[in-house]
Amino acid sequence: MPTRIAPALPPFPPAIQETLEKIMPPGVPPLSLFTTMARDERLFGKFFAASLLDRGHLTLRQRELIINRTTALCRSEYEWGVHIAFFGARAGFSAEQIEALVHGTPQDACWSVEDSAVLQMCDALHRDCNVDDDSWQALRVHVGEEAMIEMLMLAGFYRTVSYLTNALQLPLESYAMRFPVRTATREPQ
Structure with missing residues (x-):
């Protein structure tokens, strides 16, 4: 389906062009x-x-766990795929973890205790717009208060990004990964 709002075309205003050059890898x-x-x-x-x-x-x-779990829960294949393509390997995600970000749970065996705590926070925020005390304490063992605030802001920001990418019906980037197909061994949620 076509995008609902056409993107701007170059040349961009100088401030926009400068920002784009800073955030995009050379040649992309x-x-x-x-x-x-x-x-x-x-x-x-x-x-x-x-x-x-x-x-x-x-x-x-931690950052990529939050971004990828939040965008997967919001069904933003666009943003999820860009982040997995650019940062998945650098974040150390295995193929099993990439699938679990979309189809799994925080309790899957592929996650460390810390990863599981981060993912539990994402799931709670998505489901309840809040984090229960047990999940908060489980995460607090691994990060400081400032990191907790940043995690909440990051999850919220990428929910907003998901709204944009989904509602605008942006076409998937050619180099981005697609949501993995659920393996037969994983039970549906």
Whole structure:
């Protein structure tokens, strides 16, 4: 299905072009999400002001667990696939973990105790817009208070990104991964 709002086309205003050059790897065209946001310089600026892909309080693995679980739960194949393609290997995700991010549970055997705690937080936020005390304490063993705040913000931001990518019906990027097919050994949720 076609995108609901056409992306902006180059040349972009200087501030937008500068941002795109900073965030995209050399030789990789800007994501459709970014060029769609570039239709409005104010909204583009607001979107990138909320970015949490810098070196904050989280490890790359923690950050990508949150982004990929949140976008999978929101069924944003667009954003999930971009993040798995760019960061999945760097975050150390195995093929089993990549499948589990989409079809599994935080209790799957492929996850460490810390990974499981991060994923439980994502699932609770998605389901209840809150984190129960047991899940909070399980995560608190592994990270500090500032990291907890960043995790909540990151999950919320990528829920917003999922709204955008899904509702705009953005076409999947050619290099992005697709949601894996559920293996026959995994029971449906």
